[in-house]
Amino acid sequence: xxxxxxxxxxxxxxxxxxxxxxxxxxxxxxxxxxxxxxxxxxxxxxxxxxxxxxxxxxxxxxxxxxxxxxxxxxxxxxxxxxxxxxxxxxxxxxxxxxxxxxxxxxxxxxxxxxxxxxxxxxxxxxxxxxxxxxxxxxxxxxxxxxxxxxxxxxxxxxxxxxxxxxx
Amino acid sequence: xxxxxxxxxxxxxxxxxxxxxxxxxxxxxxxxxxxxxxxxxxxxxxxxxxxxxxxxxxxxxxxxxxxxxxxxxxxxxxxxxxxxxxxxxxxxxxxxxxxxxxxxxxxxxxxxxxxxxxxxxxxxxxxxxxxxxxxxxxxxxxxxxxxxxxxxxxxxxxxxxxxxxxxxxxxxx
Numbered sequence: 519x520x521x522x523x524x525x526x527x528x529x530x531x532x533x534x535x536x537x538x539x540x541x542x543x544x545x546x547x548x549x550x551x552x553x554x555x556x557x558x559x560x561x562x563x564x565x566x567x568x569x570x571x572x573x574x575x576x577x578x579x580x581x582x583x584x585x586x587x588x589x590x591x592x593x594x595x596x597x598x599x600x601x602x603x604x605x606x607x608x609x610x611x612x613x614x615x616x617x618x619x620x621x622x623x624x625x626x627x628x629x630x631x632x633x634x635x636x637x638x639x640x641x642x643x644x645x646x647x648x649x650x651x652x653x654x655x656x657x658x659x660x661x662x663x664x665x666x667x668x669x670x671x672x673x674x675x676x677x678x679x680x681x682x683x684x685x
Numbered sequence: 686x687x688x689x690x691x692x693x694x695x696x697x698x699x700x701x702x703x704x705x706x707x708x709x710x711x712x713x714x715x716x717x718x719x720x721x722x723x724x725x726x727x728x729x730x731x732x733x734x735x736x737x738x739x740x741x742x743x744x745x746x747x748x749x750x751x752x753x754x755x756x757x758x759x760x761x762x763x764x765x766x767x768x769x770x771x772x773x774x775x776x777x778x779x780x781x782x783x784x785x786x787x788x789x790x791x792x793x794x795x796x797x798x799x800x801x802x803x804x805x806x807x808x809x810x811x812x813x814x815x816x817x818x819x820x821x822x823x824x825x826x827x828x829x830x831x832x833x834x835x836x837x838x839x840x841x842x843x844x845x846x847x848x849x850x851x852x853x854x855x856x857x858x
Contacts, residue, residue, distance in 0.1 A: 576714050
């Protein structure tokens with residue numbers, strides 16, 4: 519699966535590394551306030567009106583730590599394909615949650631993305647979707663690059679080492 | 686690779702559950718019978734819950750201030766007589782308006798829509814840091830109150846009669 523370096527990678531070899539660190543930073547930054555205020559985050563999850571009440575606390579407690587953990591894995595360069603796949607999946611989930619609320623006519627909602635405070639304010643759903651789309655594109659790109667045996671996986675234990683005879 | 690993704694999720698969940706056990710705002714997992722999501726354990730320990738018959742006894746004795754935490758339009762349509770409207774969703778703006786009628790030393794009973802509405806506890810969570818200590822949440826909300834045969838009234842605003850005074854009412858069976 520190893521192919522020629524992408525145009526970006528040819529542009530600068532540090533770009534894949536930077537992108538991985540940016541995605542990691544986004545997820546770690548997104549987790550901090552939610553970890554500090556699980557009650558507020560649970561309120562926000564409740565307002566999304568997507569999950570049954572009995573699992574909202576569990577979700578609100580676990581999601582920020584999952585974001586934090588995957589961020590750490592990306593920073594450390596360990597299990598990068600798996601972490602980037604998870605990041606992509608979470609981003610798809612966030613976009614679906616926002617999209618469903620948008621379809622319901624709730625175009626101005628508290629994202630709960632980086633801040634849980636009421637003063638953090640509501641954001642336009644379309645803006646949130648656009649931001650998540652960028653994150654999604656970056657996550658997919660990182661996954662394809664890392665899974666595809668690129669230099670990104672040089673420090674990953676899951677890399678496929680290309681060599682003579684490797685397809 | 687999927688297994689490793691799942692392993693990251695498990696690592697995160699494991700850390701989360703350990704942290705939640707020691708977090709000052711830790712949430713109860715799983716939820717109990719009347720527990721609404723987003724309410725930390727310490728709030729549950731400091732707020733009493735009562736059934737509508739007990740609430741009605743308190744209402745008759747005028748020993749508590751009733752607070753309706755539902756949306757304003759629902760309050761206008763129907764509410765427990767003498768209840769003050771303090772909508773959870775407008776708490777920041779509504780609280781200063783009603784603060785004068787919510788003395789900190791008074792017992793305050795909050796009610797919501799029904800059994801699965803957690804807004805009463807959520808308002809309690811906001812009132813506790815503001816110095817209120819005697820907080821009660823009525824189980825079953827106004828739906829159970831009405832089902833028990835207790836009266837309601839309509840109108841834009843509750844009575845301004847102080848706790849323990851006046852004679853406005855109509856909440857009897």
